Amino acid sequence: MIGLDFIFLLLGLLFAAVAALTVRDRTNPRRFTSALFWALFAVSFLAGKWLGDIANGCIAVTLALIAGFGGLGRGAPDTTGEAMRETEARKIGGWLFLPALMIPAVALLGSLVLKGVMIGGHSLVDLKQVTFVSLAFGVILALAVAVPLLRARPVEPVVEARRLVETIGWAALLPQMLAALGVVFAGAGIGRMVGDLASQYLPLGTPFAAACAYTIGMASFTIVMGNAFAAFPVMTAGIGLPLLVHKFGADPAVVGAIGMLSGFCGTLVTPMAANFNLVPPALLGLPRYAVIRVQAPTAVAMLIVNTALLYLLAFHK
Amino acid sequence: MWPLLGIAVLVVGFAVRLNPLLVVAAAGTAGMLAWHDPIYTLAAFGKAFNDNRLVASVWLVLPVIGLLERYGLQAEARRLVGRMQQATAGRLLLVYLVYRQLTAAVGLIAAGGPAQMVRPLIAPMAEAAAEGQAPGTTDKTRALVRAHAAAADNIGAFFGEDIFIAMSSIVLIKGFLDSVGYLVPPLRLSMWAIPTAVAALLVHGARLLWLDRRINRAAREPAAEAET
Secondary structure, eight states: OBSHHHHHHHHHHHHHHHHHHHHTOTTOTTHHHHHHHHHHHHHHHHHHHHHOHHHHHHHHHHHHHHHHTTOOOOOOOOSOOHHHHHHHHHHHGGGGHHHHHHHHHHHHHHHHHGGGOEETTEESBOGGGHHHHHHHHHHHHHHHHHHHHHTOOTTHHHHHHHHHHHHHGGGGTHHHHHHHHHHHHHHTTHHHHHHHHHHHHSOOOSHHHHHHHHHHHHHHHHHHHSOHHHHHHHHIIIIIIIIIIIITOOOHHHHHHHHHHHHHHHHTTOTTSHHHHTHHHHHHTOOTTHHHHHHHHHHHHHHHHHHHHHHHHTTOO | OTTHHHHHHHHHHHHTTOOHHHHHHHHHHHHHHTTSOHHHHHHHHHHHHHHTGGGGGGGGGHHHHHHHHHTTHHHHHHHHHHTOTTOOHHHHHHHHHHHHHHHHHTTOGGGOOIIIIIIIIIHHHHHHHHHHHSTTOOHHHHHHHHHHHHHHHHHHHHHHHTTSTTSHHHHHHHHHHHHTTOOOOHHHHHHTTHHHHHHHHHHHHHHHHHHHHHHHHHHHOHHHHHHO
16 A cells, blocks of 8 residues: 555655765765755654654754754755756747646546555555645656656756755754644643633623634634644634533534634744745745745734624524 | 743744744743653654654655756746736736635645745746836845745635635534534535635735735835835
8 A cells, every 4th residue: 555654755765865965065064964964854754653752852853953053054056057947948848837737737636536546455545645645646757757858867856856955954844843843732731721811811701702712812822833723622612612602602613614714814924834934935035934924914804804704604593 | 831831932932033943842842841851752742743744745846846947947937927918926926826726625735835836837927927017126026026926825725725625624623513512514614614715815816916016116116115
């Protein structure tokens, strides 16, 4: 069965190759610590399953320390210049889009088709991970098309991947670190404390006040946890159900749907949601909070809209 | 109340812009040390780190995107936009916002994303459109346009995906409501996500059209832009 292990194997090989190229790169002033960083990341993918919690914890902490104390350097990128890219683009033309669009296309098709494929009574793909496995297939097929199409040397995809990985730098690791932190916070009982505090100290005497407390609570708690999924059970158990539904008779379907969407307003403005808010600036060469700054006005407006919608729609019975 | 110290560390660390990886490690330590011994903390963090490796699967696309960039993908994307007379950065991003909302609403969340769509295609296209509509666009304006490209990707996905009944957030809402005794069909949850999706399109679409005016004004009055 093709599942998580397949994806982690590919990721492990990718980052191992990045580490191997980095350690030989004399233009990188920190090539040894940088290579160690990417090698440890590769080990986490290739062997994380067998290492045990304490060893994995040591890897995570070492990675944080290397990055935190400036151990991650960049080399001079080994790639083509702007002029050559223009010439190549003119030569190849619109075909350049084909492999790029193949990734989402195969990912989508795969998630629809692969579910039904059985071999010897077992399904070919782990059904829970079918989207991610399809994405991996999309990448492999896109490479199989792109390399001959562009007459590229087979090593070029890895060389170019390293260029992008160095551009992204420590941000490549951040989504995973923050997701882990969310789990640790939840384990430490922070959710219950926040829920208790909110229901104890907020004025919640009217349906409107309770609706405001619920939507704003969802957004604020999402800002702290970086994830509306973590905030949803806490806030809904703390405010949504006891007050909105039980006391004021709101429709639980409306409360649930709009509550989650209010959480998403928080996701738009928190650095904790690194994969949405901090990775794109790294990919696009922007200041760290540039995307959050652009998203903030929409987030605030949508929080107001959600609160109004909750108040207007939830009490329709 | 001691684990709340972890949140305080986090807020202060992000605010003074320390390296986020260090902030996370420190916040996790602060949060857990309050109750448990260091080895337990290290193991809990290691387990959570290991359990969340799948988040990194987005990096699988980098070899393809990097290779295509080497052979001029971004240049080709810019050229494509250069041929469209009516294209402006705001209109182009508005089209992408609609595309992202619609595809997400039918569950096609992999049809976008910062690594596979925004960096190689959408951002260079939007920048080229800004060039076309206001020649002499500054680096600052181009940076703003790139940030808007990433924002449209996020906002379209967030306020589209909850219309799809098999989305993980809908599953989570349903699971939670089930567990407390409210049996709500998923379709009713996705139905109540539609008003917010429409409102998001109106609010953010208006901001994107306003972005065009800002780009044009900045090109006309470079001095005025320097102040904002």
